[in-house]
Amino acid sequence: MAQPQPSPTGIIHFPDGLPGFESLRQFVLLQEEELLPIVFLVSLIEPKICLPLAPIHQIRSDYQLRLTEDDRRILGLPAEVIPGFNVLCMAVLNLGDGTQRPSANLLAPIVINPANCTAKQIIQIDSPYSTATEV
């Protein structure tokens, strides 16, 4: 694969793991200038695991992120959360195999607190968003 450069944010820790890759807790966010705004969440110990992400508000500008008290505690976030400011809210992209259109998982955004580099994939309970929104 291409050799994207590590972002200055360093290692991102998923204390609850990432669904589908439960044993992997540490990732880095890699970005390559010409591929922005898509960035790549890459496992530190298994670099072959690489998830493409995009900022959710560039997919839906009116996206409403809902966090529980538990989510805030795990991520160390304050009561007021402003995506793009004190929290990163990213959608996992399914780029497909060329036969279907790329889609984004808006139901389960990856929420990253850049202040402490902690992240969690947070399922939006009772939300109108889909796991496969065409992009």
Add this chain to the structure above:
Amino acid sequence: MLVFRRQQGESFMVGDQVEVRILEISRTQVKIGVVAPREVSIYRSEISRLNRRAALGDLRKPEVKAAIAAVQKALSKNDS
């Protein structure tokens, strides 16, 4: 696979710390509540499946490159 029947309002245990409650049953859906310790992650199985499917093998593949370009184009439209 263990298979058994439960009615609305009943529950069962998985180990001695995880309780699964059947909250509501409708024609095509069941509403389920899970009581578990904090360190036990619970999520719908489709999220795991989707993450595994989304994971890329090779960024240089032509179909991956094309998909990335398509998403970039779509997102730049949303931006303006």
